[in-house]
């Protein structure tokens with residue numbers, strides 16, 4: 101059995117993953133769909149509701165058994181914390197659309213996490229990520245349905261809980277690999293005594309697993325499809341009716357009547373994967389591999405509700421069997437994780453308090469000293485007193501990674517070029533122990549509201565919030581020791597959070613986004629001080645898994661800026677970036693970039709690249725690239741004659757004349773605030789130049 105399959109996140113049928121796309125697994129999807137009226141455009145092509153097949157029934161039985169096995173929170177402290185709770189209360193669903201039932205009223209606890217990595221299609225930016233709702237959210241209690249199916253009522257629609265069982269740990273661990281149905285063992289519960297030991301054990305297992313995973317990935321990517329499938333336990337029912345791959349005409353006819361019947365679609369998916377596993381042996385005479393692939397892509401799109409364009413784009417990232425795992429993982433919510441705000445508390449103390457409140461949690465693993473994974477909670481995790489006091493941030497595990505890779509140091513000057521709502525900014529502030537300065541920028545002014553709120557809530561005192569189009573840098577500011585560009589992207593890594601991505605991205609979106617990303621990456625590189633004594637590092641990240649938004653952008657930067665090189669991210673897990681992809685070849689050092697996947701690491705799809713920026717050498721006048729370089733300016737926005745001049749730290753000095761009025765304004769402010777004196781305006785009130793903000797992210801893309 102492929103180890104990747106074993107380590108998949110704890111979907112209700114995760115323990116059955118030794119069969120790659122078993123009937124049960126496909127059945128689960130069907131069950132979800134039948135009960136979720138959220139039909140997307142492409143899903144409208146799907147067949148109308150049908151009665152549940154036997155596989156779904158089997159799945160239900162299984163789930164019922166697992167529910168019965170589920171144990172209540174154990175610690176006495178927990179019980180104490182739950183004294184007013186119903187015994188069946190607990191964590192219902194950790195998706196972004198947490199469902200709450202109270203007195204028949206349906207409410208949504210979280211609009212989204214603090215982190216909200218997705219920001220691709222710049223049209224959803226204003227509303228999607230505003231976490232005010234989290235801050236103000238009613239402290240209602242989750243009511244755990246007694247129903248065997250664990251259905252929750254969400255916004256007037258019935259939806260099956262995707263988190264019926266306790267989710268698996270983030271990144272594959274030894275315990276995951278050997279996990280059976282009993283993944284909610286009592287001894288997995290954290291206590292203050294076992295926390296450190298458990299963390300160490302987890303870390304050792306995770307490191308070993310990550311290593312094995314990387315090795316396996318190497319084999320899988322290079323391996324022939326036939327080999328990939330040969331060892332797999334793909335259903336092979338000898339008695340089953342012989343499988344016939346439909347012809348193009350037959351598929352057209354099928355489409356005309358609303359697509360294939362669901363059961364037939366499931367079977368066809370299975371069969372095509374099986375055939376592709378050993379094409380020579382299993383293929384129908386006279387049919388080509390590309391016919392099978394074409395059918396499979398269309399069927400995956402149809403089954404999981406993606407448009408064909410995106411299905412194909414994502415499909416080719418993986419060997420066939422693994423692609424199915426990826427699509428399947430996008431149907432399951434990722435675990436809820438929180439980041440301890442070390443400016444306010446310690447992880448140990450936070451864990452203790454939350455355990456007392458009835459939260460079942462564990463450290464995420466060795467790779468983070470701040471992260472905790474929440475398994476269950478009898479209190480709303482986004483409305484505890486500790487949350488409100490800024491002791492933690494609700495933050496996807498993947499979002500820790502670029503900050504860890506960047507490693508900002510105390511007293512540095514740092515730029516977070518696209519920072520709202522501030523998950524990573526506040527993390528950096530904590531690592532810098534509130535020293536130095538972080539310019540937290542975001543082009544979308546509306547989004548800086550939640551950014552500012554988070555900065556205040558978490559007690560970050562070294563953050564300056566600003567709102568420029570990132571492409572204005574280094575014209576507005578430069579000379580940074582480190583920069584993070586967590587770029588606007590398509591969000592293909594966070595489909596489990598935002599399924600609209602499945603249908604709302606076109607070829608044009610990807611072209612425009614990667615163009616914007618390429619512009620931003622050059623501006624970020626040019627804003628680094630190559631002479632930084634402590635840094636000179638830049639991290640590029642996205643919550644997308646497509647190559648054109650990741651390796652394609654990184655490779656472009658390497659070509660355009662010979663003064664930068666990729667360095668190791670320092671992250672202990674993650675797959676290597678592609679150096680070759682569908683006919684494209686990237687710089688060999690691109691292997692140092694890291695990819696993270698939901699089906700492998702049990703976290704959102706993510707990409708991280710770390711660069712070291714060196715001083716630029718004089719460019720050859722005949723260099724064709726020269727004309728593509730942006731106009732060089734120094735930190736004051738003046739045209740710089742040379743690259744050295746543009747990058748020179750001296751250019752960052754204050755211009756006394758220009759700053760005089762700002763200094764005077766500041767003095768008057770202090771007088772007024774301290775003594776209540778209303779100072780006369782000296783030369784009138786100075787209006788700071790309005791920040792040039794990108795009209796909107798959408799406009800940026802449309803441009």
Ligand SMILES: C[S@@+](CC[C@H](N)C(=O)[O-])C[C@H]1O[C@@H](n2cnc3c(N)ncnc32)[C@H](O)[C@@H]1O
Pocket residue numbers: 214215216217218219222225499517518519520521522523524525541542543544547568569570571586587588589794797800
């Ligand atoms: C992936 S999100 C950032 C998430 C953030 N780093 C965090 O951890 O909370 C990308 C951000 O880029 C911003 N953005 C879009 N276009 C931009 C541009 N041209 N310049 C700067 N920011 C931009 C969006 O408003 C969005 O907030």
